Amino acid sequence: MADMELVPVRTRILTDNDNIVDIIEKYAKGNVGPNDVISVAESVVAITQGRMTRPEDLKPGLLARVMCRFVPQKGSLSSAYGMQAAMNMEGEWRFFFAMVVGTLAKFVGKNGVFYELAGEQAALIDDVTGTMPPFDKHIVFGPLDPVGVAEQIKQRLGCFGATVADVNDLKRSRIVGTSSGLNPDLLAKILIDNPFGNASQKTPIVIIKNYAQAQAKALG
Structure with missing residues (x-):
């Protein structure tokens, strides 16, 4: 049985003028097989969907300025601007409650x-x-319909599956959406060391080679 391997895929800088499925097909297609899973960073999916705003376009209210003080400094809600942006999306009083x-x-x-x-x-x-x-320099929201995006990637590339993941260097790994048939808990463990490179590395896509065999083995 072939061993599982994580293969980062280098791209150019992606913007809201790009379609993430088209980008993955362009840069990853030649290295994707039927037993592989394509994972993509959720923030990059959101950027290609135009899901972002600049802090100067926000006016944090009293509630945001107070509530952000209760969030640890490493959190995105620890600034009044990040808090206000999230509250604008989900509702101020929902956040307060x-x-x-x-x-x-x-x-x-x-x-x-x-x-x-x-x-x-x-x-x-x-x-x-x-x-x-x-x-x-932007505040980036979560992506729209990550499950649908994952299904589109799977269908376009003909791979075993696809996932949109929120992973950072603090050992936080969260699966935001997957195509059908994948195990989110296993994917989160596989991606825990954050193989993505969203800065100068420009590797927001990671192919999980031979994932199908790894999942079959994990599920017994």
Whole structure:
């Protein structure tokens, strides 16, 4: 049985004028087989969808300026601008309710409640410097319909599957969307060391070679 391998795919700088499926076909098609899975960074998918804004276009309100103080400094919601951008997408009072309940939940030892209640954008939004140049001065939202994007990639490339992943260098690996038949937990473990390079590396696509065999073995 062939060993599983992670193969980063180098591209040019991608913008909102690009279609992510077309880009993957152009740069990765020659190295993709029927047992492989194509993974792509969620922030890059969002950028190609135009899902971003500049901080200077936002006016953080009192609620955003106060609530951002309760978020750890490494989080994208720790700035008033990142907080306001996410609140604009999910609703200010939804965020406020989630923050209150989440804070109370921590007192009884339960973490992550805020992100469960605040909505998808609370976890997916990238504040400035959180994504690739030249968009490192932008706040980037989560992508639209990541499951649909993954299915389109799978159909176009003829691979075993595709996934849109939110991975960083802090050992946080979250699968945002996959094509049918894939195991999100296994994918998150495979991508935990963040093989993507969204900065000068320009490798927002990673082919997981021989994933089909690895999944079959993991599932017994």
